[in-house]
Amino acid sequence: MSVILDLSYTVSVWISAAVAVTYTLLGGLYSVAYTDVIQLILIFVSLWLCVPFVVMNPASSDITNMTLSNTSHTSWLDWNQTSYGSPSPLESGPAAMILPLTLNYLTPSYISIIGIGAVAAAVMSSADSALLSAASTFTLSIYKNILRNQASQRELQWVIRAVVVVVGVVGTSLTKFQNSILEFWLFGVTVAYVFMFPQLVCVLFFDQSSGYGAIMGFMVSLLLKGLFGEPMLAVPATIHHIQNFPINTLCMLSSIASIFLFSFLAELLFNKGLVPERWDVFKVQESPPAAAVGGAMEDNGKLDEMDPQQEASAHMMDSRY
Template sequence: MAVDVPGLVAVVVFYLVILVIGIWASRKSKKVEKTCAGNKSEVTIVGGRNISVLVGVFTMTATWVGGGYIMGTAEAVYSPTQGLIWAMGPPAYLINFLLGGLFFAKPMRSKRYVTMLDPFQHRYGNMFTATLLLPALVSDILWVACILAALGGTMSIILGLSSALSIVISAAVSIIYTFLGGLYSVAYTDIIQLCFIFVSMWLCIPFVILSPAVTENSAHLNQTNDNSWTGQLELADAGKWADDMLLLALGGLAYQALYQRILSASSSAQAQVTCFAAAGTVFIMGIPSVIIGAVAASADWNQTAYGLPPPFERGEAGKILPLALQYLTPPWVSVLGIGSVAAAVMSSMDSVLLSSASMFTQNIYKTTLRKQATERELQWVIRVSVLLVGLAGTGLAFGDNSVLAFWLVSSDLLYCVVFPQLICVLHYRYVNTYGAMSGYVVGLLLRGLSGEPVLGIPPVLLYPGWREENGVIRQYFPYRTLAMLSSVICIITVSWLVELGFCHQLIPQSWDLLGVFEEKTDEEEDEEPLPREKKSSILNTKF
């Protein structure tokens, strides 16, 4: 396929604009750092806590409206085996932000935490916090792979450009401006990217709907009452549907990218407003993908240059959005479509890069590896971490076929392992390190033994309703939700039993290897956990 030179030029111009804005924002970040007495790394991580509501809503929405969201939603609606009812992204993310604003924004922002891992560090200490970084890091790398794979597939179809080259160029642009400016660069580029996504995606809709391959086929579909794009939910599939919905709705509450925006707000109330506003905007941003997926399912592909068999039969359902733009719209419209996907990819990727780098720098390097590190040193650690996470995700992006699958898997570990911990540490005062460690092991073990087809991991535990499809065993029981709930129950139960044992001297004090139940003075008993910048981490649980 020949390279579309005008389209390529348009995309290059768009990338240059984003890069220039990112560099401009990095200069703004440096100006804020000069007026900030100490803790300059916090300017990079949480923008000096002075990000406005409007900018906060833009950057929070843009983070969630990534390549996986746009292409995964269209893929679900188009797929004959799924349909609209399986397009869970828009409603799940709406629920995610509403719950975030109601139950998580205030506890996190009122304590002036810097990262999502800070409450764990204050409650459990450095060692256990380091173990929580691992699933968060793996999830972020998978998320980067997901959104880059989405962009690579889009550019290869519409521009005729090598998928590998597209992935490398897009990753490089995101890494550069995130490397330079931290949250300021991420937030201000997100504004431009989100506006471009909104305008270009909605502009494509009329052309897709009015395509001859769609309008001429719609009469036939109406006569046969073919509503395949709406999908059906069989009773046997209800467990999987509920599992996927809860995974997206609740798993997102364990992303550092969410708390980075919450913690950058100037107050708890502003953080809550940002979440509530983003709930509406993220839902609206998913509507164009739903329409494109539905239209593609109704199109007669034999009337296009694509021909037969249709994309699903060729195993290209994951690329249905760029295919629809390429074959159902004029060339200049399809170029706008690729620009929207590119914008979505970068708006999510930069946030993911910064979130992993922030957690490693703030909760591992600063508190454990180099307690005397200077602010300049910490800023360089953030930058190197951004580079390494970006390279890892980029390497994993090559060769992926289903964007939707990677999109779901990226939330798995957070949902099964980190989310239960976050609920307990924020909303259950009496959990302790022993309970947290037990819940961590239970959640991770149950999830691992359930297998993962996307990563080629066979299941050891076979739940009711499992099926073998094309030689691959797939679980239709809500096994991820079971792992999450089991982890929560384990954390609370073990914490209560251990506390009961030590406090009533049923367990010898010498067995308290982690020092959780050491005797404290009255002053220590009354002391409230303070933010990282005001107090060093502690190993003992406060009761």
């Protein structure tokens, strides 16, 4: 939008975000599902429509000849033959805008508008899905289960709408930072891999894990991640490591090991009576075996079923001794 309509980058981002937030608020899941289908079709058709115009432009080199001559690593576009001029976008800075720039300078105006529409559709398809998933997760997992268990369906709908707006505003505001969206995405993937993935694996596949292990596993991974540093948060490294060392994998594996270890220790301490039962917040102490409880109840039932004569005989036999 900033390339075709000559708008500033900030204004273009806020317009796109406003459109995505608006139809997500109005339609909810149905709007996201239906627009994703329409946007997917638009992306496929529009971009393929742009390909012949880009390839047949005089500024484009023959890709086949470049591949056969082992020069595919060089640029197949001569930007000096376009109105963009030199240096190329890769050299001048806006390399992230290479697709909109290619559509704008190598295709007719009406084709470039269609191609930019496909790019915008791809962006909004991801944005509306992220908005709805974040709002649904917060509303059902935090608001409904923790904050207000008695919340009505209408109240939950309003909470989802409010969270959609908040997430949209916060996410759009992040674009003013110098960090690229890719860096934010990589940071989110790192958080999910280091902190959430160990918890998910242990909960789904291992019955031995408990809440105590989950808390300690999170603390261990957080401690290690802090010691190794995080450039995205400007956290300096206390422990210096060799280059290309898999730090995130080490933190993840340490978290899993900590979950197993502290889950086992907590269960051992409570079952051995070394820690009072009233401190067992997550209820890991084993209850008495069901067979023993059932046998005791059965014996009590048999005593209750004894008629008065048998009961009197039993007392007489006891008195003889």
